Amino acid sequence: MITIDLTDQPIDVPAALQLVQADGAGAVNTFIGTVRNKSTGRPVVRLEYEAYDSMALHQLRKVATQAQELWPMLENVVVVHRKGTLQIGDVAVIVAVSTPHRAESFAACQYIIDTLKQVVTIWKKEFYEDGDVWVAAHP
Amino acid sequence: MNLKIALFGIAKEIVGQSVLEVNAPNDQPVQQLLEQLRAQYPALGQLSSLAVAVNNEYATDTQLLHERDEIALIPPVAGG
Numbered sequence: 001m002i003t004i005d006l007t008d009q010p011i012d013v014p015a016a017l018q019l020v021q022a023d024g025a026g027a028v029n030t031f032i033g034t035v036r037n038k039s040t041g042r043p044v045v046r047l048e049y050e051a052y053d054s055m056a057l058h059q060l061r062k063v064a065t066q067a068q069e070l071w072p073m074l075e076n077v078v079v080v081h082r083k084g085t086l087q088i089g090d091v092a093v094i095v096a097v098s099t100p101h102r103a104e105s106f107a108a109c110q111y112i113i114d115t116l117k118q119v120v121t122i123w124k125k126e127f128y129e130d131g132d133v134w135v136a137a138h139p
Numbered sequence: 140m141n142l143k144i145a146l147f148g149i150a151k152e153i154v155g156q157s158v159l160e161v162n163a164p165n166d167q168p169v170q171q172l173l174e175q176l177r178a179q180y181p182a183l184g185q186l187s188s189l190a191v192a193v194n195n196e197y198a199t200d201t202q203l204l205h206e207r208d209e210i211a212l213i214p215p216v217a218g219g
Contacts, residue, residue: 050147050148051218052192052213055196055211056218093218116219121211123147123148123214123217134215137215138186
């Protein structure tokens with residue numbers, strides 16, 4: 001089962017872990033992305049995520065489906081991404097997968113977060129004490 | 140035909156609005172729309188990448204646009 005969500009509320013990590021659990025799974029692998037207090041040495045005070053919701057949800061589901069094709073033993077996939085204003089330490093994204101054995105859980109989890117970063121239509125603006133920058137916008 | 144283009148992130152800031160209406164010849168390919176927008180808003184040409192999405196999928200340069208399509212301009216994404 002694939003569960004995808006995009007929310008402007010704090011991400012409920014225990015709920016995601018409960019959703020990913022499967023009786024046939026001996027492994028649950030989780031990636032949690034959090035807001036860091038600096039970026040290339042510059043102190044960050046907060047982040048803002050903006051999403052093209054319909055496409056982001058569609059692309060997230062596609063990435064999860066691709067992972068299931070690559071690792072057919074995947075039991076459940078849960079991906080939840082936050083949007084709006086986030087403070088230091090807040091959870092920005094959770095990717096959780098369950099598989100019968102651990103090796104595939106690491107690989108599938110990494111594939112999903114790496115591909116998410118490349119294709120999912122979410123934008124991040126970092127705010128510093130003296131300005132702000134859209135991350136990755138310029139070479 | 141009249142195209143409505145949804146804008147996000149830095150593209151929205153550069154253009155100064157969240158939806159841009161563009162008059163384009165019928166069956167205009169994506170590449171031509173991008174050229175037209177970069178000419179009109181040179182700051183779009185300075186981005187690391189600029190893609191067009193049609194109906195929630197990334198479009199190819201040669202894909203033809205239609206008035207009923209849901210079109211969006213996609214500056215470099217930075218989720219996660």
